[in-house]
Amino acid sequence: MTRAPARQLVRLGPDDLADRLTEALHVYVSAMGYPPSTARHRRTLWLEHVRRPGWRAVGWLDAAGSLLGIAYGYAGGPGQWWYEEVRRGLATAGPEAQRWLEDYFELTELHVRPDAQGLGLGESLLRALLTDVPNARVLLSTPEYGADVPGRAWRLYRRTGFQDVLRQHRFTGDARPFAVLGRTLPLSPSS
Numbered sequence: 112m113t114r115a116p117a118r119q120l121v122r123l124g125p126d127d128l129a130d131r132l133t134e135a136l137h138v139y140v141s142a143m144g145y146p147p148s149t150a151r152h153r154r155t156l157w158l159e160h161v162r163r164p165g166w167r168a169v170g171w172l173d174a175a176g177s178l179l180g181i182a183y184g185y186a187g188g189p190g191q192w193w194y195e196e197v198r199r200g201l202a203t204a205g206p207e208a209q210r211w212l213e214d215y216f217e218l219t220e221l222h223v224r225p226d227a228q229g230l231g232l233g234e235s236l237l238r239a240l241l242t243d244v245p246n247a248r249v250l251l252s253t254p255e256y257g258a259d260v261p262g263r264a265w266r267l268y269r270r271t272g273f274q275d276v277l278r279q280h281r282f283t284g285d286a287r288p289f290a291v292l293g294r295t296l297p298l299s300p301s302s
């Protein structure tokens with residue numbers, strides 16, 4: 112008898128994400144520690160994102176087929192809210208810094224359910240998502256850690272070679288400071 116794998120890393124298409132949206136949003140709110148009501152606001156946005164150029168997603172499933180973690184992103188570009196917000200932040204930073212916005216993949220979401228964190232699932236999602244991405248760079252935003260010790264997300268991004276693009280950036284409508292981090296692609300197995 113063949114035993115089912117304990118966990119599986121899978122690629123998710125637009126229909127897979129739509130089918131698993133409630134579950135995926137639960138992973139998101141529980142990982143981020145957000146109130147469950149946040150999920151309702153995100154439904155439409157995540158479904159809109161799947162139609163963007165270059166959209167791709169990966170997930171980890173447990174032996175019962177439940178979602179343990181999810182990552183997705185798409186090709187960034189002018190007219191998108193996030194692009195325009197980062198462009199505003201880079202406006203005074205000089206032409207070299209602004210090159211970050213040329214030909215990039217936005218790593219939009221990366222979350223692992225709290226009970227499955229710290230096992231390397233997040234890193235494997237990040238690496239699987241970025242494998243064969245055709246863009247020259249990858250960018251993401253993550254909350255600043257302030258006076259606290261950098262958390263697991265920061266350790267993961269630094270370990271995989273992400274550099275500072277913007278620090279203490281304020282996105283419109285969010286009072287928290289964020290960092291925008293980036294690196295060139297491809298991501299080699301050792302970086």
Ligand SMILES: CC(C)(COP(=O)(O)OP(=O)(O)OC[C@H]1O[C@@H](n2cnc3c(N)ncnc32)[C@H](O)[C@@H]1OP(=O)(O)O)[C@@H](O)C(=O)NCCC(=O)NCCS
Nearest residue numbers: 142143221222223228229230231232233234253263264267
């Ligand atoms: C950030 C997040 C996605 C990282 O996922 P994760 O699976 O918890 O973390 P990693 O893949 O980096 O796990 C690596 C940790 O597991 C340990 N580990 C154990 N086995 C491992 C393995 N085989 N391979 C890699 N790491 C392993 C590492 O030592 C590392 O420990 P450390 O982070 O304490 O230094 C996840 O913690 C999360 O969802 N956090 C909340 C939401 C969030 O902040 N998302 C990002 C918003 S921008």
